[in-house]
Amino acid sequence: MGGRDALVGYVGRIPAPVRTKLLAAFLLIELLLVALGAIGLLALREVEQRAGDLVSLQHKIDAYRQMQHDTLRQLYSVSSALAAPDNATLPSALRQINQFGYDLDRVSFVAKDEVALLGRLREEYSRFIAIATRVLELTRDGRTSEAKQVQTTELAPLADRLERLTNQLVNRAEADMVNGVDATRATYETSRVYVFAFALAGFVLTLALGYAISWSIIAPVQEIDERLNRIAAGDFSQKVVVGNRDELGALAEHVNSACERLQELYRSLQDASRHKSQFLANMSHELRTPLNAILGFGELLLDGVYGPVPERMRNPLERMQRNGKHLLGLINDILDLSKIEAGQLSLSVADYSVDELVRGVYGAVESLAAEKKLSISTCVPPALPPARGDERRLAQALLNLVGNAIKFTDSGEVVIEVAARGDSLTFSVRDTGPGIAEADQAKIFEEFRQVDGSITKTKMGSGLGLAIAKRIVEMHGGRIWVDSSPGAGATFSFTAPARVE
Amino acid sequence: MLPNRRDFLLAAAATASAGVIWSAQRPRAQAQEAPPETTTIRLAKSPSLCVMPQYVVDELLAAEGLTRIEYVVTDSGPLLSEAIAAGQIDFALHFSGPLILELDRGKKITMLAGVHVGCFELFAKDDIRGIADLKGRSVGISALESSPHVFVSAMAALVGLDPAKDINWVTSAEPKPIELFLDGKVDAFLGFPPEPQRLRAQGVNHVIVNSAQDRPWSQYFCCMLAGNPDFVRTKPIAARRVVRAILRATDLCVSAPAEVARRTVDRGFTQNYDYALQTLSDVPYGKWRDYDPEDTIRFYALRLHEAGMIQSSPDRIIAEGADWRLLRDVRRDLG
Numbered sequence: 001m002g003g004r005d006a007l008v009g010y011v012g013r014i015p016a017p018v019r020t021k022l023l024a025a026f027l028l029i030e031l032l033l034v035a036l037g038a039i040g041l042l043a044l045r046e047v048e049q050r051a052g053d054l055v056s057l058q059h060k061i062d063a064y065r066q067m068q069h070d071t072l073r074q075l076y077s078v079s080s081a082l083a084a085p086d087n088a089t090l091p092s093a094l095r096q097i098n099q100f101g102y103d104l105d106r107v108s109f110v111a112k113d114e115v116a117l118l119g120r121l122r123e124e125y126s127r128f129i130a131i132a133t134r135v136l137e138l139t140r141d142g143r144t145s146e147a148k149q150v151q152t153t154e155l156a157p158l159a160d161r162l163e164r165l166t167n168q169l170v171n172r173a174e175a176d177m178v179n180g181v182d183a184t185r186a187t188y189e190t191s192r193v194y195v196f197a198f199a200l201a202g203f204v205l206t207l208a209l210g211y212a213i214s215w216s217i218i219a220p221v222q223e224i225d226e227r228l229n230r231i232a233a234g235d236f237s238q239k240v241v242v243g244n245r246d247e248l249g250a251l252a253e254h255v256n257s258a259c260e261r262l263q264e265l266y267r268s269l270q271d272a273s274r275h276k277s278q279f280l281a282n283m284s285h286e287l288r289t290p291l292n293a294i295l296g297f298g299e300l301l302l303d304g305v306y307g308p309v310p311e312r313m314r315n316p317l318e319r320m321q322r323n324g325k326h327l328l329g330l331i332n333d334i335l336d337l338s339k340i341e342a343g344q345l346s347l348s349v350a351d352y353s354v355d356e357l358v359r360g361v362y363g364a365v366e367s368l369a370a371e372k373k374l375s376i377s378t379c380v381p382p383a384l385p386p387a388r389g390d391e392r393r394l395a396q397a398l399l400n401l402v403g404n405a406i407k408f409t410d411s412g413e414v415v416i417e418v419a420a421r422g423d424s425l426t427f428s429v430r431d432t433g434p435g436i437a438e439a440d441q442a443k444i445f446e447e448f449r450q451v452d453g454s455i456t457k458t459k460m461g462s463g464l465g466l467a468i469a470k471r472i473v474e475m476h477g478g479r480i481w482v483d484s485s486p487g488a489g490a491t492f493s494f495t496a497p498a499r500v501e
Numbered sequence: 502m503l504p505n506r507r508d509f510l511l512a513a514a515a516t517a518s519a520g521v522i523w524s525a526q527r528p529r530a531q532a533q534e535a536p537p538e539t540t541t542i543r544l545a546k547s548p549s550l551c552v553m554p555q556y557v558v559d560e561l562l563a564a565e566g567l568t569r570i571e572y573v574v575t576d577s578g579p580l581l582s583e584a585i586a587a588g589q590i591d592f593a594l595h596f597s598g599p600l601i602l603e604l605d606r607g608k609k610i611t612m613l614a615g616v617h618v619g620c621f622e623l624f625a626k627d628d629i630r631g632i633a634d635l636k637g638r639s640v641g642i643s644a645l646e647s648s649p650h651v652f653v654s655a656m657a658a659l660v661g662l663d664p665a666k667d668i669n670w671v672t673s674a675e676p677k678p679i680e681l682f683l684d685g686k687v688d689a690f691l692g693f694p695p696e697p698q699r700l701r702a703q704g705v706n707h708v709i710v711n712s713a714q715d716r717p718w719s720q721y722f723c724c725m726l727a728g729n730p731d732f733v734r735t736k737p738i739a740a741r742r743v744v745r746a747i748l749r750a751t752d753l754c755v756s757a758p759a760e761v762a763r764r765t766v767d768r769g770f771t772q773n774y775d776y777a778l779q780t781l782s783d784v785p786y787g788k789w790r791d792y793d794p795e796d797t798i799r800f801y802a803l804r805l806h807e808a809g810m811i812q813s814s815p816d817r818i819i820a821e822g823a824d825w826r827l828l829r830d831v832r833r834d835l836g
Contacts, residue, residue, distance in 0.1 A: 164720050164792065171799045175815040178806055182814050 007208065012216035012244040021216075021246070025209040032202040036195060043191035050184045057180065060110045060173040067103045068166045070096075071128070075159050078132050082147055085139045097132050107169075114169060121165050128162060131155045220248040224255050236263035277342035284335035288328065295324045333464040336396075340471045347475055349500055352391035354384045354418055354425060361398050362416060368406050375413035376406070381420055388499040389476055397472040397480075398427050400465035401492045405431035412489070420498065424478070428493040436484040445470045445480065469494065476500055537566045537739035542732075545581055545593035546572040546770070550694035550780045551620035552594035552724060554750035556770040557761050561749050565742035578647030579603070582727075586610050591732045592743050594724045596621075597801050598651030604822040605811035611730045613744050614828040615722030615794035616751050618785040619712025621652055622697040624682060625689040627707050632660045634709075639669040641678030641687035649678070649691035651810070655801060656710060658808035659717075665809065694784065695776035702776075713785055722789075722797040733824065745831045752835075754786040790832065795819055 014021060077093040104122055111118060131154050138147035220242040227240045236259055242252035298321045301309060309317065339345040358378050369376040398416070405414045412432025419426045436444065445466050466480075473480045473494040484490035542562065544555055559570045573590050575581045582599045584590040586608035594616050603610055629638060635657060642650040654664035662668065671678070671687045679700070682690035689709075692700060697708075712718035726747050733740045754761050762777035771777050802815035811818070 160720075161791065163716075164796070167717065167720050167800070168793060168796045171796055171803060171815075174803050175799050178803065178814045179816055 007212045008215045008219065009243055011209075011212040012220070012242075012246070012248075015245040018213075018217060018246050018248070021213055025213055028209065029202060029206055032198060032205065036198045036202065039191060039194045039198065043187060043194075046187050047184055050180050050187070054177055054180050056110070057173045057177045060107075061170055061177075063103070063107045063110045064166045064169045064173065067107055068163055068170075070103050071159055071162050071166070074128070074132055075156070078135055078151060078155065081136055081139055082144065082151060085142075085144065090136055090140050093136055094133065097129050097136070111169065111173075114172065117165065117169060117172075121162070121169070124158065124162050124165060128155070128158050131158060216244060217248060220244050220252060224248075224252055227255060227259070231259055231262060234266065236260075236266060274342050277338040278344075280334055280338035281342055281344065284331045284338060287331050288335070291324060291328055291331065295321065295328065298324060330464075333468060336468050337464055337471070340468070340475075345475075347390040347393060347500070349388060349390055351386045351388050352394075354387050355380050357391055357395050357398070358416055358418060358427075361395055361402055364399060365402050365406055368403070369414060372406060372410070374406060374409055374411070376402075376416070377413065378416040378418075380418045384418070384420060385498075387425060387496075388501070389496060390472075390500075393472045394427075394476070394496060397469035397494060398429070400469045401427075401429040401494075404465055405429050405433065405490070405492070409433035409489075423498050424495045425498050426493055426495050428491055430489065430491040432489045435486045435488045436482060436490055437486050441482050441484065444482070466492075534741075535738055537742055538736035539739050540567055541569040541571065542567050542739065542743060543571040543573050543589070543591045545584070545590050545595070546574045547576060547581060547593075549620075550765070550771055550777055551617065551784050553761055553765050553770075553777065553781065554616060554747055554754055554786070555594045556765045556768060557753060558746050558750040561746035562743065565746050567739060567742060567746070576643070576647070578644050578650075582610065583608070585727055585729055588729045588731060590729070592726060592728045592740075592747070594747070595727055596648040596652065596723055597725045597798055598655060598805065599646060599648055600725065600727050600822065601798065601802050601805055601811060601818055602646055602651065604818050605805075605813045609730045610727050610822055611733045612725045612727050612794065612798060612823045613733070613740070613825075614726045614748060614831070615789055615792055615797055616724045616726055616747065616786075617722065617754075618788045618792065619714070619718050619721075619723045620780070620784045621649070621691050621693050621710075621712045621718075621723065622708045623653065623656070623689060623691045623710040624697070624700055624705060625707060625709045626685075629689060629707075629709060631709055632656045633662065635689060636662055636667045637669070638688035639671045639686075641671045641673060641681045641690045643674050643678055644672060645670065648693065651805070652712070653689075653691050654808045654810060655804035656718075658804050663809070694780035695771060695773060697783070698776040698779040713783060717800070719785075720792075721800050722792055722794055723784075725794060725797070733827075737827075741827045741830055744827045745834055748789060748831055748835060751786050751789055754781050754784075758782065794828065795823060795825065798823055 077096050081089045081093045104125055108118055135147045135151050135155055223240050223242055239256045240252040242249055302317050358380050362378050409431045415430045417428040470480050476496040478494055478496040480494035482490055482492050562570055575584050579599055581593055581595055582603040585593055586603055600610055640653055657664040673681055678690050679696050681687045712723060758781035762774055762781055765771055765777045766774045798819055799815045802818045805811045
């Protein structure tokens with residue numbers, strides 16, 4: 001592992017462009033292939049040379065055998081001439097003897113390396129020819145018994161010696177053939193080892209280079225990608241550390257410098273956002289005070305504290321009251337969101353009863369559901385142990401979800417469910433409303449975003465309820481999501497740790 | 502085995518009649534040599550009679566200053582080769598085939614000279630007329646890699662048979678292969694003296710190969726003088742004297758066969774004087790000056806290579822297992 005990473009690191013640290021590294025790797029592999037081919041060609045050439053040598057040796061052996069054959073034929077001719085000396089056999093035998101030169105010349109031609117042995121052979125042959133000629137001359141002169149004596153005592157042993165000499169030549173040539181075959185086999189074995197070694201080396205080198213080069217590219221890219229993801233998530237704290245001294249190294253440097261500049265910009269934006277939120281929080285607070293006064297006096301007017309309200313004024317007053325309450329809701333939402341963004345909202349953690357939390361929410365919205373003739377129900381597991389968290393804020397988040405469900409559901413039901421899984425609680429609000437397309441599901445948790453502006457207008461709402469719920473849930477360490485499809489209603493759920501410390 | 506007075510007298514008579522030992526040049530040549538590094542040598546004692554020079558060499562060795570001769574009893578097969586390689590025997594006359602097999606295995610043996618030409622005869626049933634007819638037939642041998650096994654394998658390889666597959670080898674130390682052949686239990690049998698002489702005496706005459714007469718076998722040595730390489734290397738003077746004594750004894754086999762046969766019987770190497778004498782007549786002992794021992798090794802190495810019995814090349818066998826320097830010296834000494 002260490003060696004592999006070291007190789008990757010080494011390749012990355014080579015101060016050359018990636019293109020050059022790739023070209024160098026391909027060139028190296030090509031060189032190996034060329035070397036492999038060269039070895040094969042050399043082996044073939046050696047085998048071809050050895051095959052030629054073996055053919056030459058075979059020629060030698062043929063020539064030696066021919067000489068042996070002719071020697072025996074001479075002996076036979078001489079013997080025939082001795083057995084039946086006449087005008088036919090004697091000239092024939094003499095003619096054949098004189099043809100010995102051909103055999104010697106042939107042997108001398110094919111066996112130039114056997115100088116000493118050929119010298120002895122030529123010498124013995126000269127003696128053999130001389131004695132055979134003498135035997136024939138004695139026979140021709142009618143001195144047959146003398147000729148037989150010379151043949152037995154001189155010619156036959158000489159022929160024997162010649163045979164052994166040619167045998168030596170044949171055996172040497174055959175031994176050379178064995179050596180040649182062994183050498184060819186050894187060449188083959190050596191070539192096989194070389195070819196296998198080069199092929200293996202090529203294979204390993206190709207894998208190693210491919211691995212090293214690809215990872216020297218992939219690893220920095222992954223590093224940069226991960227870094228960019230962190231930047232996208234708002235984390236500017238770390239730098240991209242890449243050992244490459246090529247284009248990727250330069251890219252990593254650029255990413256780092258861009259990150260530093262983004263971090264500065266982000267801090268500026270955070271400061272600006274905090275100031276904005278602070279301003280909004282202050283403004284919301286300042287707006288609520290007079291608005292509460294207006295609503296209070298409106299309520300007193302409608303209740304007839306200041307005398308009976310003329311019938312024709314009741315409707316405008318009620319409208320003022322409704323819109324005032326809506327405006328107060330909007331201001332409250334903006335105030336909450338601003339507090340959260342400004343970091344001024346802290347959780348008040350205490351033990352609470354999940355059942356009571358749900359019943360509270362239920363009680364707050366029961367009349368709204370009844371007005372729209374919607375069925376509303378709750379489903380809480382019995383005997384849940386007390387949970388710990390900010391009950392008021394969790395109830396606010398749940399209330400936002402239930403309020404939205406009632407608001408956007410024209411008929412059917414709304415169900416509030418709680419499930420305990422391990423150390424967390426899951427709160428769900430299921431409705432039979434119009435449902436939300438998948439493309440819209442991600443953006444509905446963003447501030448001031450709603451699925452359909454026309455619906456917003458008719459249903460009223462600031463578009464901050466889900467954003468606030470999301471922030472509250474995330475402050476508790478949970479998450480929020482929606483399961484829905486158009487026409488099939490929606491289920492909004494969030495989790496919260498059962499016990500927040 | 503120390504020679505006694507009678508031995509010396511016999512040796513003197515025999516060698517004097519041969520005119521070899523007491524020739525004019527011998528004292529001169531020997532006088533120039535330093536004394537041998539040892540006075541003791543170990544020779545092989547095997548059942549074969551063709552190595553008779555080995556059995557009558559003790560007086561000649563004594564004359565060379567090697568006065569203490571030990572005969573180590575062994576067979577004439579692979580054990581003899583192994584004993585030479587292992588240094589249990591210093592020198593022995595042995596057929597070159599098993600020596601080549603041993604060399605091929607990487608064992609150390611040094612062949613020093615050729616001693617005599619063919620002593621083996623291949624007896625066969627009447628319906629077998631040549632080596633090629635041995636295909637699918639049974640051949641009796643005392644052991645695998647024994648001299649007969651190696652020799653018949655070489656013969657079979659020469660005519661294109663695969664000795665390992667084409668011949669049914671019947672291995673039997675007891676009863677001996679010759680008995681199996683006489684009982685008709687094997688189809689062929691390669692005999693070495695005194696077995697051929699005994700078979701002929703019993704009227705068994707169907708010989709398909711006589712290595713003393715038939716080509717190509719008759720063109721090569723049969724038994725070679727082989728020595729332990731350590732002995733040869735560390736005691737070159739003694740080794741040279743052994744080579745000289747053995748070749749003189751070989752000459753005696755030609756010049757005084759009756760004396761050699763008698764002596765072989767007297768010394769207890771055989772009981773049958775006639776077989777011994779016949780062996781000396783049948784085996785060509787007088788060829789060691791004419792034949793080339795190196796070519797013999799090359800020839801048999803080629804045949805055994807063909808038979809697949811060795812892997813080494815003939816040149817390698819020669820390079821690692823032959824040393825002719827002593828032979829050349831002795832040739833100069835003996836003429």
